[in-house]
Amino acid sequence: MPSYIRALRAMIALWGVTLVPIRAAAEPLRLEDVLAIARDANPAIHAARFRAHAAEAEPAQARAWDDPVVSWEAWNAPNTMNVAHAQNNIFRVAQRFPFPGKRRLAGESAADDARAAALGAEAVVLDVETEVKRAYWTLWQARHRVAVYERQRVLAERFAKTAEQRYATGGVPQSDVLRAQVELTHAITDVQTGSLAIGTAQAALNALLSRPPTDTLGEPEEPRLPEVPASSDALIETALARRPELSAQDATIAGQQHAVALARKAYWPDFEVSVGRFFNFDARDGVGAIASMTLPIVNKQKYDAGVSQANARVATAEADRRRLADAVRRDVEQAWLRVRTAKLRHDLFVTTHLPQAEQAIQVTESAYVAGTVDLLALLDTLRGLEQVHLDHIDSAAEIETAWADLERAVGGPLPEAGADPEARKHG
Numbered sequence: 001m002p003s004y005i006r007a008l009r010a011m012i013a014l015w016g017v018t019l020v021p022i023r024a025a026a027e028p029l030r031l032e033d034v035l036a037i038a039r040d041a042n043p044a045i046h047a048a049r050f051r052a053h054a055a056e057a058e059p060a061q062a063r064a065w066d067d068p069v070v071s072w073e074a075w076n077a078p079n080t081m082n083v084a085h086a087q088n089n090i091f092r093v094a095q096r097f098p099f100p101g102k103r104r105l106a107g108e109s110a111a112d113d114a115r116a117a118a119l120g121a122e123a124v125v126l127d128v129e130t131e132v133k134r135a136y137w138t139l140w141q142a143r144h145r146v147a148v149y150e151r152q153r154v155l156a157e158r159f160a161k162t163a164e165q166r167y168a169t170g171g172v173p174q175s176d177v178l179r180a181q182v183e184l185t186h187a188i189t190d191v192q193t194g195s196l197a198i199g200t201a202q203a204a205l206n207a208l209l210s211r212p213p214t215d216t217l218g219e220p221e222e223p224r225l226p227e228v229p230a231s232s233d234a235l236i237e238t239a240l241a242r243r244p245e246l247s248a249q250d251a252t253i254a255g256q257q258h259a260v261a262l263a264r265k266a267y268w269p270d271f272e273v274s275v276g277r278f279f280n281f282d283a284r285d286g287v288g289a290i291a292s293m294t295l296p297i298v299n300k301q302k303y304d305a306g307v308s309q310a311n312a313r314v315a316t317a318e319a320d321r322r323r324l325a326d327a328v329r330r331d332v333e334q335a336w337l338r339v340r341t342a343k344l345r346h347d348l349f350v351t352t353h354l355p356q357a358e359q360a361i362q363v364t365e366s367a368y369v370a371g372t373v374d375l376l377a378l379l380d381t382l383r384g385l386e387q388v389h390l391d392h393i394d395s396a397a398e399i400e401t402a403w404a405d406l407e408r409a410v411g412g413p414l415p416e417a418g419a420d421p422e423a424r425k426h427g
Contacts, residue, residue, distance in 0.1 A: 027218040027219070028218050028219055029217055029220050031220070031221060034132055034209070035133075038129065039125065039128075041209055041210040043210055045125055048125070051117055052117040052118040054117075055113060055116075056117075058110040058111075058113060059114060060107075062103070062109070063103045063104065063107030063110075066095075068093060068094065069274075070091075070094075072089070073092065074088070075088035075090070086281060088278055088279070088281075089279040089280075090276045090277070090288070091276065091277045092275065093274060094272060094275075095274070097271040097272065099270055102268075106262055108255075109256075109259050110255075111255075112251045112255030119244040119247045122244040123245050123248065126244070126408055130404050132208050132209075133400070133404035133407075134405075135204045135208055137223070137404070138401075139198070139204075139217065140222075141201075141396075141397035142200070142201045143220070145197070145390060145393055146197075149191045149386075153184065153191055155361070155382060156180070156187040157184055157187075159180050159368075159375075159379070162365075162369060163177045164177055166369075172374075172375065176375040179376070202214075223396050225346070225399055226339075228340050235332050235336060235406070235414075236328070236332045239331075239411055240328060240329075242410060242411030242412055243411040244411065246325060249324055252320075253317045253321060256313045256314040257314055259313065262310075263306040266296060271294075272290075273291050274290045275288075276289070276290075334409075335405040336406055339399060339402040339406055341402075342399040345391070346395035346398075349391060353388045354389070354392060357381075357385045357389075361381050361382060361385045364378050
């Protein structure tokens, strides 16, 4: 055997020693467990819940009256500032009273805003859960792609040995040996880069769980491949009823409507009452009282503008609600079509492409050993087999990620009707 072929084989063997284990034994990683960890640990969910908790404190503040004011006045005090000799020392307590209904409307508007914030927190939970599902299936996809690469490496190594044996007997030219070794090198490279892709996927999932990127994760469970609903109409109706963003926008509209009523109340005056106790120098002590009210009519244009602004905000909130509903319909339809497309592709791979590709590699290998086809035909069949298995895995991952997007679009989990545990075989 020529020295450069031995050197190439030695280099490949040395490279193979450094391979990261592909499918090391690991504890199973259940999706439901991962989602539970994310709900408890994800900082985006924590922040949304704290924002909602902060909003819950707003109604009580909005309903409350202004604080009473206690004051002291010293009238006509001597130059020595001896207040005991001031003509009058007045101690006064004053309270501002808003026109009836103003504080109630302000509290109701704040309560609607708090409800919108709570529903917004639910939407954040759904967003995080969707990201976790996508990262989870990306990790599953990366691990199974490496399994395909490893199988390709084994096949390429076998074909390289076959080429060497046929070259030793003069059955094929030296170029066959070199081409087979290049194909083996390519397979080893794919295993190496695929192993790095697993690390990338683990880091993405760990980030959503608020863990260090290098924390070890178990082996993801196999996809359930849920049955695709026959129509998106029922899904759209469910989404319009369940999506927290729509309910939050309804709460926002209600809050803006209360704000309109509050703006109209601004035409009515507020009142203030104060009671004072007079301590007089060289005179009889006494009491006094003051009653006052605002005159909004003087600045009527100001309050007209406030009502116009409040009405415009209601119209804006209602338009945003229609925009959100249109986006929900679009998201559901697109996600449903993605699930259907991925399911059709996956079923086609299972029933047609995979059996044909496996049969083709067996026939072509036998033909190459018999000398009826050349190495290029064998390697081309090998690459086709790899691509079919990768596409099969990608289609299964696409079903699950599209299903996760569909559940997000609908606003919560969907029953996986027709999910077939026996269908959990991928490449």
